[in-house]
Amino acid sequence: MRQHPGATRRLARGGAVAAASAALLATALQAPAAAEERAAAALNLRTPFDCGQVWNANTRSNHNPQNSVDFQRSGANGKNVLSSGAGTVTVKRDLGGDSYGKYLVVDHGGGWQTLYAHLSSFNVNKGAKVNTGTRIGKVGSTGGSTGPHLHYEQKKNGTPVKVVINNVAVKYYGNTSITSSTNC
Structure with a gap:
């Protein structure tokens, strides 16, 4: 051929x-x-706790949603929860003994939100403008929680993404990350 x-x-x-x-x-x-x-990276969300505090950033493959982080430490109950970044409180809800219990969502603009759950109390109302480091609540054990901790999520356009704090990615499904707050 x-x-x-x-x-x-x-x-x-x-x-x-x-x-x-x-x-x-x-x-x-x-x-x-x-x-x-x-x-x-440009948003640079901060650790949601008072400056200098050290918290374990725990993740697990069966967490719902998977990309969320549970911040835990000894004596966690009643510790201040701070906004990771400037924005507007768009959700303030108390689901009682279910799910997130008392929780807040802060909208940071550009499709970015953070969620803070299992709070014992709120320090802000829906519609409040907050800055990085504004006290928004207290750590608790409300909802489906089995002990005091902060369930934390970062979302992009409503979808939970892997958490980046202080421009450092939290390690998932390996050794527990220790995060010292620089939210001063």
């Missing part, structure tokens, strides 16, 4: 175009993640 002289060049160009298209698609799929990481 005799091949047309330009056929080999067209096949080679077609392969090159397919490879370039695949590379562009891969780059496009990675762009939102890179943009999300840049946005999280």
Whole structure:
């Protein structure tokens, strides 16, 4: 079978175009993640506790949602919970003995929110403007909690994402991370 002289060049160009298209698609799929990481770094959410306190940032594969963190320490009950960043309190709810119990959501703009659950009390109302470090509540054991701790989530466009505190990613499903608060 005799091949047309330009056929080999067209096949080679077609392969090159397919490879370039695949590379562009891969780059496009990675762009939102890179943009999300840049946005999280620019937001620079802080540890939600008084300056200098050390807390265990616990994660587990069966946590709901999976990307949430439980901050625990000895004597946690009644400790101040601070806003991780500036924003507006968009949710203040008390679910009683169910789920999150007493919880708050702060909207930081750009699709970013933080959620603080199992609080013993609130220090802000829905609609309040808060700054990084504003006391918003107290650690408790309300809702479905089995002991005093802060259930904490960071969300992008309503979806929980892996927590980044002080521009450092919390380690998931490995050794417990120890986080010292710089929210001063």
